Amino acid sequence: EAQVTQNPRYLITVTGKKLTVTCSQNMNHEYMSWYRQDPGLGLRQIYYSMNVEVTDKGDVPEGYKVSRKEKRNFPLILESPSPNQTSLYFCASRRRQGGIGYTFGSGTRLTVV
């Protein structure tokens, strides 16, 4: 089944403890992206990647890191999480062809206490 897989689905952590949210897609998509969803704000792009080793900042990159060493994987790293990073996170992927919608993962609900 074609899909974007995120892990974990739920995570509670403490301030300052480094964490990684994994994202993997099995559709050979070139583009991958991370979004955070907050009530009343919709989804905001954190980082995106256009291919292996090609990443760039989205609208809200502060406090996050990403890497794209393999085409299928695009992990999101929080080096020192803070409570304002408590949110619902989505990974998404799509082909390079224009006008194609993103395929989204099921989300990771992160709580930083």
Next chain:
Amino acid sequence: AQSVTQLGSHVSVSEGALVLLRCNYSSSVPPYLFWYVQYPNQGLQLLLKYTSAATLVKGINGFEAEFKKSETSFHLTKPSAHMSDAAEYFCAVSDPANDYKLSFGAGTTVTVRA
């Protein structure tokens, strides 16, 4: 820069009634436009998209949307609401020249009354 405004954060409709969700966009170039649906505890699913072909776009689950350049709008409609349409709906816009970036509206939550 592209942006979208969704009018109304909550919409309540009766089963069988028309569903109308409003989306207005701001873009310096002819945009790509999308509607996504999010069911509880799930990711986003693409409903339909506009990419400069037909201005009336039909999507899944009986939804359609019309691109109106003069009104900078891309409203989503469904003639007859079903209980299964209860969800959150997001309008999104991208610049065709930089379409890796998708900008979302704040979302509209639809409640369907029996």
